Amino acid sequence: MNKTRRVVKKKSSGTSSRTRRSKPYTPTARMLKKYSDVLVKFALNGGEGIKKGDVVYLAAQKPGLPLAKAIYKTILEMGAHPLVNVIDDDFKLLHVTNASHNQLTFFPGKYYRGLADTIDHWIRIVADEEPMYLKSADPSKVLLSNQAARTFRDWLDEKEDQGKFTWTLCLYATERMAEEAGLTLREYWEQIAKACFLNEANPVAKWRRVFRDLQGVLDRLNALPIDRLHVESKGTDLWITLGEKRKWLGGSGRNIPSFEIFTSPDWRGTEGVISFDMPLYRYGNVIKDIKLEFRNGRVVRSSASKNERMLKELIKQKNADKVGEFSLTDIRFSKITKFMAETLFDENFGGKHGNTHIAVGKSYHDTYTGDTSRMTEAQFAKLGFNRSQEHTDIISTADRVVTAILKNGMEKVIYRKGKFVI
Numbered sequence: 001m002n003k004t005r006r007v008v009k010k011k012s013s014g015t016s017s018r019t020r021r022s023k024p025y026t027p028t029a030r031m032l033k034k035y036s037d038v039l040v041k042f043a044l045n046g047g048e049g050i051k052k053g054d055v056v057y058l059a060a061q062k063p064g065l066p067l068a069k070a071i072y073k074t075i076l077e078m079g080a081h082p083l084v085n086v087i088d089d090d091f092k093l094l095h096v097t098n099a100s101h102n103q104l105t106f107f108p109g110k111y112y113r114g115l116a117d118t119i120d121h122w123i124r125i126v127a128d129e130e131p132m133y134l135k136s137a138d139p140s141k142v143l144l145s146n147q148a149a150r151t152f153r154d155w156l157d158e159k160e161d162q163g164k165f166t167w168t169l170c171l172y173a174t175e176r177m178a179e180e181a182g183l184t185l186r187e188y189w190e191q192i193a194k195a196c197f198l199n200e201a202n203p204v205a206k207w208r209r210v211f212r213d214l215q216g217v218l219d220r221l222n223a224l225p226i227d228r229l230h231v232e233s234k235g236t237d238l239w240i241t242l243g244e245k246r247k248w249l250g251g252s253g254r255n256i257p258s259f260e261i262f263t264s265p266d267w268r269g270t271e272g273v274i275s276f277d278m279p280l281y282r283y284g285n286v287i288k289d290i291k292l293e294f295r296n297g298r299v300v301r302s303s304a305s306k307n308e309r310m311l312k313e314l315i316k317q318k319n320a321d322k323v324g325e326f327s328l329t330d331i332r333f334s335k336i337t338k339f340m341a342e343t344l345f346d347e348n349f350g351g352k353h354g355n356t357h358i359a360v361g362k363s364y365h366d367t368y369t370g371d372t373s374r375m376t377e378a379q380f381a382k383l384g385f386n387r388s389q390e391h392t393d394i395i396s397t398a399d400r401v402v403t404a405i406l407k408n409g410m411e412k413v414i415y416r417k418g419k420f421v422i
Contacts, residue, residue: 130176
């Protein structure tokens, strides 16, 4: 994208301070075809892929157009109907910089109601030409502008609860994204190819095998009558209450890649402290060395060594001071070994010890064990599911031990050294 002010050479804001000039690199047409097959024929519709006649909303930032075109062709190949939204981040920056309060909160309801009613699936391509393009904007205005779309997201959530809508998220690497992570563009794409199994002869078949293996872990985990979880690592002593009528999920096709096993706990039972060693990239800012303290389910203290103001503005949003997700990634599944400066990949980081992450904000209704289509928001709230416009994943890669306290009072270690041990 043509940013208002594009920075083309700078030191990484992530864990590496290297500045590396990449040689020109472009993924091959064959790789992009495999990528599109994974997204269209596998990730959507819960691992089953789209059906003839489905309407697929395809949203891509401008640098991601090569992948978007490959996906478009695959959607047509499947007999479905693509709708395309090409995103130029210049307009977002212009809006949050110049719009009035009334303009920032404006919501064209009829347009979005029609869109929500029409689409069956949504593919979102993240492709930042300049990951830090919102850095100069007022954080409160950035967050306010995002509130306008809350109703649209609520409509899609309702449709998803009814089993009538699916979505997935993917990544198309750019020079600046790679530079932010301290990698060359080729190295960055190598991580994408490895993580998404694009080097396999049949990536879709490989994903199906991985998801079957993930399901085995899920079956064992969901068979345990867990009351609470205790997470211990350097700088972390955190208690999570699982909550009634909860299940663990993973391997649903939401997000490619996705190796995490997660649940949405009862936010009211979160207690203690958790530290995060991975930088958080959010709303055009990088927030480092985040530490959160919970009491009676709410964040009572937050700190960061960089961009603490952004962190506090984020947590100040309605119900963004509560946990909406708790997740663990097993190193036997994830092939991601590099910091990517992008949550989609970093929340699935494998490395030496896997990762744990929590999301502050919105809970996932599909972690409820019953029929979500029969549930009201009041009923979800009664069970401790959190409702918020925010859902921000914050990641720790520290070596940790997770102990389950079962409903009969017994304790069982379920995760250590980056692996589930159940």
